[in-house]
Amino acid sequence: MHRNRYGHALSLASCLFAVCLFCTEHCRAGKPNFVLIVADDLGYGDVGCFGSTVNQTPHIDTLAAAGVRFTDFHSAGPMCSPTRAAMLTGQYQQRFGRMFDTAISGVLHRDRGLPHEAMTIAEVLKEQGYATACFGKWHLGYQPPWLPTSQGFDVFRGLGSGDGDFHPHIDRSGNEDWWHNNKIKMESGYTTDLLTKFSVDFIKEHRDQPFFLYVPHLAIHFPWQGPKDPPHREKGKSYHDDKWGIIPNPGNVSPHVKAMVESLDKSVGEIVAALQKWKLNRNTLVIFTSDNGGYLTYGKNFRNISSNGPLRGQKTQLYEGGHRVPTIVSWPGRIDPSPTDETGHSTDLLPTLAVLAGVARDKFKTDGVDLSPLLFRGEALPNRMLFWRARSQRAVRSGPWKLYSNGKHTELYNLDNDVGEQHSLADQEPDLLQRLSAAWAIWEADVNKSAEKYEK
Numbered sequence: 001m002h003r004n005r006y007g008h009a010l011s012l013a014s015c016l017f018a019v020c021l022f023c024t025e026h027c028r029a030g031k032p033n034f035v036l037i038v039a040d041d042l043g044y045g046d047v048g049c050f051g052s053t054v055n056q057t058p059h060i061d062t063l064a065a066a067g068v069r070f071t072d073f074h075s076a077g078p079m080c081s082p083t084r085a086a087m088l089t090g091q092y093q094q095r096f097g098r099m100f101d102t103a104i105s106g107v108l109h110r111d112r113g114l115p116h117e118a119m120t121i122a123e124v125l126k127e128q129g130y131a132t133a134c135f136g137k138w139h140l141g142y143q144p145p146w147l148p149t150s151q152g153f154d155v156f157r158g159l160g161s162g163d164g165d166f167h168p169h170i171d172r173s174g175n176e177d178w179w180h181n182n183k184i185k186m187e188s189g190y191t192t193d194l195l196t197k198f199s200v201d202f203i204k205e206h207r208d209q210p211f212f213l214y215v216p217h218l219a220i221h222f223p224w225q226g227p228k229d230p231p232h233r234e235k236g237k238s239y240h241d242d243k244w245g246i247i248p249n250p251g252n253v254s255p256h257v258k259a260m261v262e263s264l265d266k267s268v269g270e271i272v273a274a275l276q277k278w279k280l281n282r283n284t285l286v287i288f289t290s291d292n293g294g295y296l297t298y299g300k301n302f303r304n305i306s307s308n309g310p311l312r313g314q315k316t317q318l319y320e321g322g323h324r325v326p327t328i329v330s331w332p333g334r335i336d337p338s339p340t341d342e343t344g345h346s347t348d349l350l351p352t353l354a355v356l357a358g359v360a361r362d363k364f365k366t367d368g369v370d371l372s373p374l375l376f377r378g379e380a381l382p383n384r385m386l387f388w389r390a391r392s393q394r395a396v397r398s399g400p401w402k403l404y405s406n407g408k409h410t411e412l413y414n415l416d417n418d419v420g421e422q423h424s425l426a427d428q429e430p431d432l433l434q435r436l437s438a439a440w441a442i443w444e445a446d447v448n449k450s451a452e453k454y455e456k
Helices: 002-030 056-067 079-090 121-126 192-205 254-277 347-358 373-376 428-452
Strands: 035-038 068-069 131-137 156-158 211-216 284-290 328-331 339-342 385-390 393-398 399-406 409-414
Touching: 035 254, 056 254, 056 284, 056 328, 079 121, 079 347, 121 131, 121 211, 121 254, 121 347, 131 192, 156 192, 192 211, 192 254, 211 254, 211 399, 254 284, 284 347, 347 373, 385 428, 399 428, 409 428
Parallel strands: 035 211, 035 284, 068 339, 131 156, 131 211
Antiparallel strands: 068 328, 284 328, 385 393, 393 399, 399 409
8 A cells, every 4th residue: 555655656756757847848948049140241142152153152042942032032231230230129220320420430439339228138137037149240339338248138249330351350449459358358359250169159058047148240241351360450540541451352352252252151061060979950040141231332432232133223222132131941840931022121020020039029129020920830920111311312111112312313113023223214104203301201200209219
């Protein structure tokens, strides 16, 4: 009799242990990891899966083949800081002031940055028990208290500025710019390689808890330096008039950029391999995107830099080449591989990750939409308008229609038939033109109202 009681107790304990183990695994699986890899200035046509025949990008191509490849995804701005602000907060960057219409300046804005009141993806996820890390280019503040550790990231290693020499890590103003949290800690090594090492180490260290790993690469932003190109900058010198690196043939920058793209691809491969090594790949959503389009030319001399494929325009411009960017979302075993022509936007990332992490919708603000129904069930995204403002430029997207304006000159394109924006239909569609212009004015009034408290 005692043996039976003991046996029943042992059996009950075993069952409870199995249930607890199941619940633990189930709960753990319910909080996926997130890896957000952001290339800098990567053009729409710079990687193989988006049409490049110049750059060899097998790891990015493999990621695309295993996930959803967005052919119509857009950065919130045509430059670095604007998109980063929108991407991390899930809101149009203009809600935080006109400073975010363009790149934050190391001269004019050195003592400013993303407002601390702005809630980032990292802060949203940290409240859910996530470990958070930012390894790379921040460009939402140049120094404390405007660095990532003030915006929800447990650890930050990388550069605060908009560009730095890939070897000595000197910024455009001649400052040392390699941070470990809130202190300068200079290190030797090629920027892309260092960021990859930090990322791989972070995955290993946090493999037993949910994590958000944000890897905003400096590549392929200038200075245009591949791993074998020489260092250019020295501490204490200004490079505002000489910021591009050592380019023997300015008419053909492509060889330097090719080396940078392929180094970036290698980094993606190593990060994915780390997830596979620790058997995390089936519980990790990986996003690869770019902060804006690529440069085709720069100034009077630099040519053949990047590729935006069939798109018109380049970085800094609100034609498609400035903001339609290569984007991939992958989650093996959870997301069926396929291309999609649904229109995505930088502001969509925060609501998507928040929902997947189990955050209630009323716990965050966003101008974006949750991409989960598209990613997991192939459902169409809701109809919406998207808006851009970059100083005197403005743009609106509604379905296939795109309004572009620069000052008094306004153009209208049907992107379904004219993705290269070659044939304006403004004269043929005056009513539509007026409707889109009116919608943009309403949007601008709304974001300007939000920004008032930051511009006093």
